[in-house]
Amino acid sequence: xxxxxxxxxxxxxxxxxxxxxxxxxxxxxxxxxxxxxxxxxxxxxxxxxxxxxxxxxxxxxxxxxxxxxxxxxxxxxxxxxxxxxxxxxxxxxxxxxxxxxxxxxxxxxxxxxxxxxxxxxxxxxxxxxxxxxxxxxxxxxxxxxxxxxxxxxxxxxxxxxxxxxxxxxxxxxxxxxxxxxxxxxxxxxxxxxxxxxxxxxxxxxxxxxxxxxxxxxxxxxxxxxxxxxxxxxxxxxxxxxxxxxxxxxxxxxxxxxxxxxxxxxxxxxxxxxxxxxxxxxxxxxxxxxxx
Amino acid sequence: xxxxxxxxxxxxxxxxxxxxxxxxxxxxxxxxxxxxxxxxxxxxxxxxxxxxxxxxxxxxxxxxxxxxxxxxxxxxxxxxxxxxxxxxxxxxxxxxxxxxxxxxxxxxxxxxxxxxxxxxxxxxxxxxxxxxxxxxxxxxxxxxxxxxxxxxxxxxxxxxxxxxxxxxxxxxxxxxxxxxxxxxxxxxxxxxxxx
Numbered sequence: 001x002x003x004x005x006x007x008x009x010x011x012x013x014x015x016x017x018x019x020x021x022x023x024x025x026x027x028x029x030x031x032x033x034x035x036x037x038x039x040x041x042x043x044x045x046x047x048x049x050x051x052x053x054x055x056x057x058x059x060x061x062x063x064x065x066x067x068x069x070x071x072x073x074x075x076x077x078x079x080x081x082x083x084x085x086x087x088x089x090x091x092x093x094x095x096x097x098x099x100x101x102x103x104x105x106x107x108x109x110x111x112x113x114x115x116x117x118x119x120x121x122x123x124x125x126x127x128x129x130x131x132x133x134x135x136x137x138x139x140x141x142x143x144x145x146x147x148x149x150x151x152x153x154x155x156x157x158x159x160x161x162x163x164x165x166x167x168x169x170x171x172x173x174x175x176x177x178x179x180x181x182x183x184x185x186x187x188x189x190x191x192x193x194x195x196x197x198x199x200x201x202x203x204x205x206x207x208x209x210x211x212x213x214x215x216x217x218x219x220x221x222x223x224x225x226x227x228x229x230x231x232x233x234x235x236x237x238x239x240x241x242x243x244x245x246x247x248x249x250x251x252x253x254x255x256x257x258x259x260x261x262x263x264x265x266x267x268x269x270x271x272x273x274x275x276x277x278x279x280x281x282x283x284x285x286x287x288x289x290x291x
Numbered sequence: 292x293x294x295x296x297x298x299x300x301x302x303x304x305x306x307x308x309x310x311x312x313x314x315x316x317x318x319x320x321x322x323x324x325x326x327x328x329x330x331x332x333x334x335x336x337x338x339x340x341x342x343x344x345x346x347x348x349x350x351x352x353x354x355x356x357x358x359x360x361x362x363x364x365x366x367x368x369x370x371x372x373x374x375x376x377x378x379x380x381x382x383x384x385x386x387x388x389x390x391x392x393x394x395x396x397x398x399x400x401x402x403x404x405x406x407x408x409x410x411x412x413x414x415x416x417x418x419x420x421x422x423x424x425x426x427x428x429x430x431x432x433x434x435x436x437x438x439x440x441x442x443x444x445x446x447x448x449x450x451x452x453x454x455x456x457x458x459x460x461x462x463x464x465x466x467x468x469x470x471x472x473x474x475x476x477x478x479x480x481x482x483x484x485x486x
Contacts, residue, residue, distance in 0.1 A: 062425040
């Protein structure tokens with residue numbers, strides 16, 4: 001081979017020049033003249049051919065690891081930050097227009113006074129951050145996964161490992177097993193923040209059917225928008241639930257944790273084993289309607 | 292919705308247009324950032340920052356580059372900026388710490404580096420250029436647009452990065468290895484192709 005290379009004029013200087021261009025040649029980024037020079041050199045130079053093969057392998061290696069899964073909650077997180085940014089911009093707008101800000105404050109005070117006078121006077125309503133389920137309940141019928149993800153994003157949810165979710169919300173009693181009775185598989189565990197407290201959630205799926213679990217401290221009042229809650233019994237626990245079509249958001253609360261399960265499962269037959277799996281330490285007599 | 296309509300919608304702050312722009316481009320942006328940072332969670336944060344910046348500054352998008360090139364530029368700048376701020380993630384090339392973290396220490400540590408570890412030990416800009424070209428499939432002109440350097444620099448940095456990668460992977464280029472810099476101009480035979 002070396003003999004052939006020498007006969008055809010393959011020498012060190014030519015190889016050095018060719019090799020400068022091999023990468024660009026493979027990339028289709030050389031001009032016609034250089035392209036021709038490389039094409040005529042390669043058949044007579046084993047070293048440069050091997051060099052070309054090595055560069056090609058490297059390119060293919062970099063190209064290989066392409067499969068990534070974009071986290072499903074990512075858009076919801078962006079959307080939540082966009083909403084937050086809009087509110088801040090509105091605040092800034094008011095700041096730059098003091099007269100309007102004063103007018104807005106006065107209006108707010110008048111409206112507040114009206115509400116106090118027309119309700120029970122606000123007694124006993126020291127408000128912690130609320131857990132607002134209204135948007136989740138509004139949309140769950142049409143887009144269950146999207147509605148659940150938006151809810152998670154609203155409370156700063158981020159996808160984490162189960163162990164991290166437990167560490168994050170270590171004051172709460174809950175579990176997020178990989179599989180739930182009925183064949184639901186854990187898709188994502190979330191660490192969340194509601195007001196000043198840590199919370200957690202899990203997103204399960206059974207052939208595309210959503211089952212969501214949310215765990216938060218029972219200090220947070222819950223809001224359901226236009227939806228009404230009713231008392232229910234799940235196994236040996238008393239709780240309350242909100243129904244939207246075939247969907248149920250069931251709450252069972254003990255001293256440390258409100259366990260919320262969003263699903264299409266029957267409360268009396270299918271839900272008890274699910275509850276036992278995600279709330280193994282739930283006290284049998286302790287469940288009640290929390291604040 | 293066409294790209295022009297999406298841009299116009301984003302300029303008005305239309306949420307549907309913003310969502311469409313995100314859906315059409317997020318895979319490539321996320322894929323690049325995961326590979327640049329080696330950390331999916333950090334990549335998710337950077338993706339969020341990228342799109343928030345894009346939506347916030349879409350009025351400055353002049354249409355000279357394609358929308359995805361513009362997004363790549365924001366993402367790469369963000370990632371490089373983050374690397375500069377977070378020293379533990381952004382060790383200098385040749386850092387012995389990075390090499391020892393990436394592979395089991397031995398007399399032949401470098402030989403044990405896998406491709407991702409080797410990539411992470413490159414100069415961050417070289418790494419970005421390499422990924423934009425070979426993972427994302429951008430041509431030299433578009434890569435130059437994204438990182439803001441001449442096309443000749445893209446070619447020379449690619450040569451340098453390839454040589455270093457092969458050395459790290461213990462596939463030592465022979466004595467007559469690629470030279471680290473190219474002085475000659477690059478001729479582009481094809482139109483910019485942005486995935």
